[in-house]
Amino acid sequence: MTRAPTNVPAAEVSPERHASWLELFFDLVAVAGVAQLAHLLHGEPGWHDVGLYVVLFLAFWTNWLFLTLYGNVAKENTHVRRLLAGMFGLTVMAAAVPGVQEGGKGTAFAVAYTATRFLGRTAFRDRREILLDWPTVSLRVGAIPWLVSIWVDGPARPWLWTAGVALDLYFTFALSQSRLLQRLQEQREHLSLRHALFGETGDGTPGREGTVTLAHTDTEHLAERLGLFTLIVLGEGVVQLVDAGSGAEWDARFFAVLSGAFLLLVLLWSLSLRRGRGGIPGLGNDAPPARLLLALHCVVTGALAALAAALGVTVEHVDGRLPQQAAWLMASASGAYLLVATALTHRTRPGRPTRLLTAALPALALCAALGLTDGADHRPVASVWALVAALGWFAWWTRETQAAEPHRTEEAENSPR
Structure with a gap:
């Protein structure tokens, strides 16, 4: 049976909770990322350089945010290896920024972005949670243009990245909480039906109780x-x-x-x-x-x-x-x-x-x-x-x-x- 409460109380917040040593270590990648992105604006940047900076900053910030939200919700249950793997992915993204318009580094940036995005998404999927505060953590649509760009070189690649960022922005604000609750209710009914007909839960494991819950940030x-x-x-x-x-x-x-x-x-x-x-x-x-x-x-x-x-x-x-x-x-x-x-x-x-x-x-x-x-x-x-x-x-x-x-x-x- 799936839990899907419609009236979700505010998350209980412990006033003593601060960023852990793991989270502070993870935030170090932001130092490298911001430093590398700033180099795109050195010299006499044109409109193309500014546009590329905006897209890459959004990409870096989004992946940082996905894993930050995961640690925020999971608290002491945060998987250290998952967060460290995401840290490595962000490090690769930062290292690829100089010369990102070249074939090899552009491909590396796209691969690292897609892999890190996958880590952030699967973190919530494995916890069987939907985050109302930032719904794109559970969606794949924004990552599709990035995935395609791995095999596309030349001027089309930055446009694919722009499309991926635009899709994320659109669905972030287009998906209201009511629509997300409706989606969660549909999943609940689907899982209940499968359990009644086949004796299995949504993850395909017989006899286990599948739970999909709403997550809120601290x-x-x-x-x-x-x-x-x-x-x-x-x-x-x-x-x-x-x-x-x-x-x-x-x-x-x-x-x-x-x-x-x-x-x-x-x-x-x-x-x-x-x-x-x-x-x-x-x-x-x-x-x-x-x-x-x-x-x-x-x-x-x-x-x-x-x-x-x-x-x-x-x-x-x-x-x-x-x-x-x-x-x-x-x-x-x-x-x-x-x-x-x-x-x-x-x-x-x-x-x-x-x-x-x-x-x-x-x-x-x-x-x-x-x-x-x-x-x-x-x-x-x-x-x-x-x-x-x-x-x-x-x-x-x-x-x-x-x-x-x-x-x-x-x-x-x-x-x-």
Whole structure:
């Protein structure tokens, strides 16, 4: 007989649960992955490079998320070998990013993605669970274009990857909880019928009770893991500054850019982790549905990784003009971050629209001005400090959101262990 409760209580959350040593070790692959993906945006990236970055970041983040959700739900029952195998798959994906448009490395990336995706899916299948919070962990459709791309070379391959990512995004938000519950009910009836007619369960084993249950995430533990990923991305920004600064001439302009870029990362850290939740700026305790929360995390971390790469390019060009593409990338990434922060701050404190507009509009206008300015006027020092002014202005005018939830500072300082 199959259990399929229609009214599922919220998952019991232990306030003492933190990321395990295994999960922290697994998250190390994010360091390598983000670092390699950032290299796609070095130099003077074109639209094709930016598009490839978006697709590959979504692919890497999705596979990281599938295995993170598995550990979140399985808790102490997490299979160590499965998680380590997924870690190896993500490592191969990261290593294949440089030259991913070449035949061999592109094939390796597709194979590693498909295999890691299979690990994440089978983890929930073996547990006989359907995760309502992110339903694509149980679906295969998004992996099909990636599987096909293993045998396809040339310009068609990135388009197949784009199709796979698009299918995942579509089904993530198209499958409502009611439709998933209906699907679960149909499975229950099918298994009950097979048991009545043949004396077997859905896995084909006579006499065993087949159970398909609904799984829910541990929201506090998931927020910690998401915050750790964001912290890793911000750390990559520091690495970009160090790498670029090691080959630059250390003069007054260099220190002006370096100090501004570092202050910018500090502001992003404060907004995301001290005054946000799960690494997402402006997010309060009344979090949106898990699907939207995870989607926002993907947007924020993708923007932060792109901004980190652009900051590295800025330090490299400290003695000259900043390339138009780098300035546009910095402006776009900062603007996307601010839009998310503005929307979530409004959701947290809807009663102060005038103050929020005072914070958001000048900050967004500065980002737009930087992105639309002619390339000949892009000076590294002015560009970096314009973004510092934009983020600093926003942080100053929205500072009362932290005071509204005084426990947030204590959580930020005490977690993770």
